[in-house]
Amino acid sequence: MGPADYYEILNVDRSATDDDLRRAYRRLAMRWHPDKNPAGKADAEAKFKEITEAYNVLSDVGKRAVYDQYGEEGLRGGAAPQPGGADDIFAEFFGSTPFTYCNTAGGGGVGGGNARAGRQPPPPPPAWNSSGFGRAYRGDPGAAGGGAASAVAPAVESRLACTLEELYVGVTKKMRISRNVVDAAGRMKTESEILSIEVKPGWKKGTKITFPSKGNQQWSQLPADLVFVVDEKPHAVYRRDGNDLVAEARVTLVEALGGTVVVLTALDGRELAVDVGGGMGGEDEPVVRPGYELVVPMEGMPMPREPGRRGSLRIRFDVVFPDRLTRRQRAQIKRALLEDG
Numbered sequence: 001m002g003p004a005d006y007y008e009i010l011n012v013d014r015s016a017t018d019d020d021l022r023r024a025y026r027r028l029a030m031r032w033h034p035d036k037n038p039a040g041k042a043d044a045e046a047k048f049k050e051i052t053e054a055y056n057v058l059s060d061v062g063k064r065a066v067y068d069q070y071g072e073e074g075l076r077g078g079a080a081p082q083p084g085g086a087d088d089i090f091a092e093f094f095g096s097t098p099f100t101y102c103n104t105a106g107g108g109g110v111g112g113g114n115a116r117a118g119r120q121p122p123p124p125p126p127a128w129n130s131s132g133f134g135r136a137y138r139g140d141p142g143a144a145g146g147g148a149a150s151a152v153a154p155a156v157e158s159r160l161a162c163t164l165e166e167l168y169v170g171v172t173k174k175m176r177i178s179r180n181v182v183d184a185a186g187r188m189k190t191e192s193e194i195l196s197i198e199v200k201p202g203w204k205k206g207t208k209i210t211f212p213s214k215g216n217q218q219w220s221q222l223p224a225d226l227v228f229v230v231d232e233k234p235h236a237v238y239r240r241d242g243n244d245l246v247a248e249a250r251v252t253l254v255e256a257l258g259g260t261v262v263v264l265t266a267l268d269g270r271e272l273a274v275d276v277g278g279g280m281g282g283e284d285e286p287v288v289r290p291g292y293e294l295v296v297p298m299e300g301m302p303m304p305r306e307p308g309r310r311g312s313l314r315i316r317f318d319v320v321f322p323d324r325l326t327r328r329q330r331a332q333i334k335r336a337l338l339e340d341g
Contacts, residue, residue, distance in 0.1 A: 003072040006054035014068070018059065025055040027184050035213065153224035156215040157208075160228040162199055164235040168267035168301060170201040177226065180216045188219075197228060202243070202302035205232040237264065243311030244300045248318065251276065256288040256319045264315075272299065274315060292317045 007014055010024040028051045030036070037044035057063045057075065066074045160173065178192045197209055207230040215224030232240065239246045249262045259277040266272050274296060277288045286292065293316050300311025325333070 004050070004054070006058050006067065009050055009054040010058065012058075016058070021055060021059050025051065025059075026186075030184055151221045153215060153218060153221045155210070155225040155227050157227045157229050159231050160197065160199075160209070161231050161233055162203075163233050164238055164240065165267045166199060167203055167230075167232065167240075168201060171199045173197045173199060175228070177214065179214065179223075179226075180218075181223070182217055182219070188217075195226075199230070200304055202304040203230055205230055205240075238267065240301060241314070243303055244314055245311065246314045246316065249276075249315050250318045250320055251288060252320050253322060256317070262315060264313075266299065272296075272313075276315075276317075288317050288319065290317070290319045292319075 007016070010016075010021065010028065012020050012024050016024070029048065032044050032047040032051060034041045034044045034048060057067055063075060160175075162171070162173075173196075175195045175197060176192060177195060178190055180188055181191050183189055193214075195211060195214070209228045209230075211226045211228075213223040214226035217223040237247055245267075247264060251260055251262070256277065259275070262274045262276050264272045264274065274294065276294060277285060288294075293314050296313040296315065298310045299313035303309045303311065
């Protein structure tokens, strides 16, 4: 592999000014940042480090002079950085020595603090403010301090309303979002995007789905994460209790004592016929009374972490008593109840 041509890497000519270098670096860094190239992250990381190395050399007056005369080998010979070079440029931007790329997801900062006493670091350059970078950059590990490269806007949460049927079987929801972004030329624009949200069977209310850096972008902040929070719409028949489903059933006194069949439509459309007090449980079968709860195993919500398992269906009964009874009816009921007494 031949020596690197830093001018070619940044796509500038050899007479490029500092402003030319800044603009070129900003444009290429936004294009090749690994977070913006998830499908080819390894190649993007290599390209990003190559771009950063080229900028660090050419933006340093001393290093650039050595490179122009002796090439990359001259830099490896130990040429010392000169005032006004990349060290000073980076310190002016971030208040620290030049950064090194860190392959760590999430937040991060530029370590090192302000290398010059009594001097406050100015804001980061537009390339870092507007690119939406989500990886960490740090300064000289030996330096003190640790100021952040750019503040990250708080996550933006949005309600994702789901029916109980959708949470039972799973669903893919398409959400169109519009957000403000900064383009490669540094202009603010509005863009629209359709996000696909895979709602898994059994997800609960409060489950969060995060789309990193999909919120609005500000000049002085990295873009916010967009977070969808699952919410559960009320259901006409069922109420969720953890992994269980709870349903209410009203039966007459005759049905409660003599047995009946309760028919419910399951959340996946199946018809459930549940035998209640019909003698199927043996001679010692419980009596259906007000507040009685019948448990039907494996007819509740799916358990996402335990494939194939479900909670239970709990049917709670309300017994409707007759408004009036004749003397004969009372006597018959009393006699029937006392026969086995």
